[in-house]
Amino acid sequence: MNLSTEVIEKADKKKILRVAGEVDAYTAPELKANLNPLTEEEGVEVIVDLTDVSYIDSTGLGIFIGALKSAENHGATLRLTGLNERVKRLFTITGLDEVITIDDENTEEAK
Template structure:
């Protein structure tokens, strides 16, 4: 599986929509796209994880690097809509304590 990365800019926010898998093969491409977006002063970088069906520790490393970069530029990193599997990875590593992760999707119940 591959990773598709779409970036949209609106005012002081960069919205990064991801689709696919974040692993050792795709993480460098994500880092190459994501880190420059975190260099702007006072910007918000929102990463939509709704279509990410798999992520390993290399993906976590990319988000930690992005978080450090936003702290240096007084910006904000926000992750939205992770599926349960991806969210569990953030929870068991304790990253939910330091990264802003929100579920902004509207999921209907059955």
């Protein structure tokens, strides 16, 4: 399956990246190319909306770890929202839910 992304800029230095499809070894480079530049902006809040993501593999998890490190290095923040049970379980099993902020429900900002 393909991956699609859309960047939505909000006021107050918020940027939303809506992601749809599957994040795997084939589509992860596209996610990285769209996510990392957002995390490199000083003081920006990056919200990644994963509502329409059905699958993430370890390559995809690595992209989020790299984005978190980039955000921290640039004084930005990273939040994930809209995770389905399967995707959320993967973040929990790997312990990434302890280091990456995950909203339990979709936020109004991401809609």
